Amino acid sequence: MSSRTAYLFIKWMIPVAIVWGLSYPLTKLITVYSSPMIVSVVRVAIGSVFFILLGKGLSLGVKQFINGLFNFVGLLTFLNLGVYFSSNPGLVAVMIYTQPLFILIIEMIMGTKVKMRGIIGIILGVIGVTASAFLSFNLGLLFGLLGGVIWAIGTV
Known part of the structure; x- marks a missing residue:
């Protein structure tokens, strides 16, 4: 690994790791004062603004709408409800990241070898x-x- 690659890795990955690592405990703290649904709406709104600003325009259609329902509304709603009702938000995160398992199972059901x-x-x-x-x-x-x-369904 070159020194430039190492620098870029540190420059971008450390902030990502910090933000991502803090998201579950912060969500747990926020849901004490606010409903999980409001937390979901705020997260989607912030993410939407971020990607609209970085993206090259907005693509609208039925596929995008269905994808948004599963991958944003469904995933974030269940995630925030899970964090709200669990005493261990880290274990809820593990459950959310079972998505690849469900993708394989769905793909098998759909006939993929x-x-x-x-x-x-x-x-x-x-x-x-x-x-x-x-x-x-x-x-x-x-x-x-x-x-x-839900995330696996949205992905497939």
Whole structure:
């Protein structure tokens, strides 16, 4: 890795890691004073303004609308409800990031051939999620899993 690459990595990845790492505990703190739905709306609004300013125009259509419903409205709603109802927002984040598992399962249902490596990954992932959930299962974790499913549907 060149020194320029290392510099760019540090310049961009450290702020991303800090912001991303703080988002779950901050969401937990905010939901004490505000409803999870308001938190979702504010997050979508801030993200929308950010990407409209950085993007090269706005693309509107049925595909984009459906994608937005699943990947923004659905995902963020379940995420924020999960953080609100859980005593462990980090574990809710783990449940949200089960999305790749659900993508593979949805793809298999839709007829896509999945290699043995993918099937082993699904089995290990389900075992990991199940083990994590048994540590302290609550309504928040269920919302986190639903968020992962919604995100996977929106992605597929």
